[in-house]
Structures are given as structure tokens and as C-alpha cells.
Amino acid sequence: MKTSIFRCGLFALALALLGCETPPRSDSNHRVRVLTYNIHHAEGTDGRFDYERLARIIRSVDPDLVALQEVDQKTRRAGGVDQPAELGRLTGLQVAFGKTYDYSGGGYGNAILSRWPLLEIRNDPLPGSAGHEPRAVLSVRVKADSAREPFWFAATHLDHTRDESERLAQAARLNELFVDDRPILLAGDLNAVPESKTMRRLFEHWSDAAASSPAPTVPAGTPRSRIDYVLFRPASRWRVMETRVLDEPIASDHRPVLAVLERVRTK
Template structure:
């Protein structure tokens, strides 16, 4: 048996007052509206794809005083809890021991990374007590192109470095992440030269950059004023001291950004942790937009 198609329903007779042109318009209207909706969806998708990719970052800088708190206790677990509670995406640590006698031969950067579940890279500033003393970067994402940059040391005292890496959040644009710890002596000659070197290294090109750390300089100094020519102070609208931890009076820990048009600061907070180290950690939440708004 062959199935016959259902009989087509006859269209009702056209009312006499409807012209053929008007009827054609009435029949085409749903079709045209469908095309308009489809095009609108395409345009919306294209606009979304061409709009700036945006990533929100929680950035932390923390001088950890080789893991020793103001109570004299070496406690990396305590420090790791501070970092974890901050929900930091990228972290720069200063005064980090690696297998030294004074801290029991522990690779502190590796241990803190293990405790927090973050990727890490370590930069040695100098040999110390059978191991090394320096800085570390931690990140929720892999750290690529990790580099240690020696900084000027005219008085031949404690060597200073900057450490940098490329961070690419999953599915998002990359940025350059830099940690540093500048000279702490009263004479600011070394600090001045170190700041100048940081500007040469990271303050010239247009690469989205976060430069953070213990700069041992207050905002009003000529050193910070020089750094704030190419960089923006992420905490300028909410400045707060970070050192000493028990009763902070000096704002010497910073999150600096460039180019200014690439970043938007959502918040800046000095975490009220007064025991785990001799500095309080500084947490900044940022948005990185990869195209002009």
C-alpha cells in the first residue's frame, strides 16, 4: 500500500478589500521577522567575540620573613593559610629561604606551593647558610618564561633581584608578572638605581604588567615618584600601611600596573594578619581588558 500525502487544505478566499500586494506582504512578514531575529543573534555573537576579553585577578604580595612570625615561630602552614584564605590567583613572596640551616633545610617556596596547591618558581638572590635566599612567584596557572633579573648593588651589600614570568589564565590573554624586593639601607642610592633598572626592564613596552613587592620606599619618595611615571599604584585610592605587622605605619609594599588603560582596580586590602610575618600582606583585585574600552 502506498501512503498518500494528506490533502492540502484549501486557502480561504481572499477578502475583496485585500490587494495582492498586501497579501504578499502579510505572508512574507513572518519570514522577514525570522531573518531579522537570526541576523540580530549573529550580530550579538560577533560583538561579543570582538569585545575585550576580561579576566579578574586576585593579586597578593607578601614579605614572609623566611617563614618566621613576630612570635618567633617558623610556621609555613600559617602563612599558607593566609594565602589560601585570600583566594589569591598570583602571589609574589619576598625573603624566602631555600634549604638553609636556619629554616631546617626546607625548600620554602616548594612547600608553600604544595600547601596552597599553586604553581611556583623560585629566584635566588644569594647563597645563604648552605642554601639560598630569594623570592618566589606562585600562580594558579603555569609560570612561563621565568627569569631572574639581578639589580644594581653599588655598595656590594645584600644582592637584590627581580623575578618575572608570563602568566596566561585559561582561555584568557597573558600578562607579565614581576616580583621584587629593593634595598633596605638608609642610603637610597642602591634603591634609586634598582628602581631605574626596573623601569628599563618593565616600564617601557606595552606588555600588560603587574610589578609587586616590598619596595622599601614610601609613596612620597623620589624613588616611588619615578616608578609611578610608567606605573600606576593600584592602592592609591585606598592607601594603607603594611609594615611593621603588629602596628603598621609604613606603606612600603606595592602593586604597580601598566599600561594604566589596560587595568581596572576593583579593590585593595591590607590583610589584618599581625603575627605570621613582620609585614602584612597586600591583596588587590583587578580586571585586565585586552582592548580599548
């Protein structure tokens, strides 16, 4: 069935899908536990590539869905490790990887971990000009164990340069890609503070899970700025139950963000 909430077609970037058995979760309240984490290609502020450490952090909050940014797949930098597959193995979650560009003999991009089967996977490019790092948004369609309908979950990482024009164009594209009223969650490192033009553009179409309890996420040692988010739409289909920034100063240069949302049933 060619169900899609996107206007544009899928572009030919490599996707890796690795499945493993995961324990079922009761979805009687239709709650979704979401974690977003820029893992800095698994290299901590102590210089160590420690996948067990990252997996422990992820497992500690028992997430249903995880958005990962700055993920290496079989690069020389990471010693040839397939980071999405390894984190999927260590957490017991299913994996989708969306390569943004070739790097160091392998791939670099976003990844998603999921408790639930991945019904559909997309990797869509975001606008970018010459001299800027390519960006993309990785999206999966999932269905919770006892939910009546599937929904979409997307992971992205926006431009990091001082010039905000790239991020503004990427934010506009995200607003265009997800256009109908089906429930969707968007998580990632947006490289923009809440009061920025980029976030104001996104907030025209998305709600911020941490709007009532914002907390900084970078740098990991002593966070001063908030640039990592969980967003949702439409507002009428979700209820925020909890958000928090995890107290983890070493495993990456960002701190992970947890959001627990409840899906609102339609009549």
C-alpha cells in the same frame, strides 16, 4: 617562541620551578587576584616557622598570583626546608623561585606562586654596590584560563638601607626592564614610602593599585608605614577593583597586601 618584554638578557641565577595541579578559575571578567607578602623567611613575630599558617593566610584570599619576598630555600636557618616548594604544596599553586644570593647553606630570594601555568621565567639582577645585599626581580609570563593573551607578573624586594641611592638605581632598572605596552604587574616590598624619590621614579612608568585607598603595611603588629605595593602598567590595560591590607599581625613582620585588578580588553 622567544617573546620577551625585557631589554637585558637572563642572568645565571638559580631558578626552581615546581608545578602542581590547581583548580581552574573562571576568567570571564579577566580579573586577577594578586597578593604580595614579605614572609620574613617564614619566621613570625612569635619566633615560629609556621608554613601551615602562611598557607592559610595565602589561601584565605584565593589569589591567582602571589609575590613572596625574603624566601629561604634549603637554608640552615630554615632547617633545610625548601620554602617555595613547601608553600606551593600547601597552597596547591605552581612555584617559581629566583635566588638572589647564596645564604646559610642554601638560597635566599623571591618566589612566585601561580594558579596558572608558568610559560616563561626570568630572574634579572638589580643594580647594587659593594656592601649592600644583592637584589633581583623574578618575573613569570602566565595566561589565565580563558584570556586571549598572556601577561607578565614580577616580584621584587628593593634595598632596605637608609641611603636611597641604591633604591633609586634599582627603580630606574625596573623601569628599563619593562618597556613595552604589554600588560604587566609588579609586586613586592619596595622599602620606600609613597612620597619617596624611589616611588616617584617608579610612578613615572607605573600606576599604584592602592593609590585611592593606601594603608600602612609595617610593622605587622601596628602598621605605620606603607612600603609594600602592587603596581601595574600600562594604565589603560588594567582597572583596579579592590585593594586591602590583610589584618595579620603575627605570621611575618610585614602585612600582606591584596589587589584585585581587571584586565581591559583591547579592540
